[in-house]
Amino acid sequence: MKQIVILSGKGGTGKTSLTAALAHIAANQHRLVLADADVDAANLEILLKPEKLEDFPFIGGYKAEIDNEKCTGCGRCYDVCRFTAVIPTDSSENRYRIDKISCEGCNSCVHQCPENAIMSERTTAGTWFVSRSVYGTLYHAEMKAGEENSGKLVTTVKNAAIKKCGELSEPLLLVDGPPGIGCPVIAACAGADLALISTEPGVSAMHDLSRILATVRHFGVTPAICINRSDINPNKTRQIEEFCRNDDIALLGRIPYDPTVTQSMSKGLPVNAFDSSSPASIAISGIWEAICSIIAN
DSSP states (O other): OEEEEEEESSTTSSHHHHHHHHHHHHTTTSEEEEEEOOTTSOOHHHHHOOEEEEEEEEEEEEEEEEOTTTOOOOOHHHHHOSSSOEEEOSSSSOOEEEOTTTOOOOOHHHHHOTTOOEEEEEEEEEEEEEEEETTEEEEEEEEOTTOOOHHHHHHHHHHHHHHHHTTSSSEEEEEEEEESSSHHHHHHHTTOSEEEEEEOSSTTHHHHHHHHHHHHHHTTOOEEEEEETTTSOHHHHHHHHHHHHHTTOEEEEEEOOOHHHHHHHHHTSOHHHHOTTSHHHHHHHHHHHHHHHHHHO
């Protein structure tokens, strides 16, 4: 099994669009399995249009709940909560409720309640799915607002995808990773053979690029870079190119600004499925050839 993860130092660099376009090419050459590891804002399915086959609950952390029949309104829970999750109700009596989004599950209120009127239970923090697309099986998820452990949900999604790869002959796992450098990114790039980092020649390009490179290298993943919308700021593009040369990082290609990409997004299609002859599609084909050369070695 070969595993490629597409990452970016920040959102908005075309990471998911690139992943979908690579899937369109790779599916013709490999037994492809896909994972959308951007569980906080998953949208790869918009471009792949999969059919959902199964769904599974993801159990997250603990949340407190007040039993109003036992509660005497002493306010001890309100005093000890450090996250302002305990809120007085609007009633004339001294009563409180728990704001589920603010609750961090620390259980301070549970232990401090003199009437044992507060319970703490695990909650369903999200749902993960197994879906069928024209490019291969897609594993993806939806995280509920304000929930924790998105890194664990990424691991759940990836493990399911890896298990599917074990059922196939010489599979390729293509992972659409989350932006940034947090726990979900670490979970997404774990075990990858190659981390393709999508960047663009903006003001923060070098700052964001340096952070994500340090992250993937720390975990022993080989990095490579492609520059999206490379012609919008030639000076910044040259700066990124020079950085790659000096740091011995493979620069796999430059994707020019192409209105066809916007048109394909409006149709909900990978750009090369919409128009394989567009400048962006041709550039992505070159990037895929470079990826194949790297993972073959």
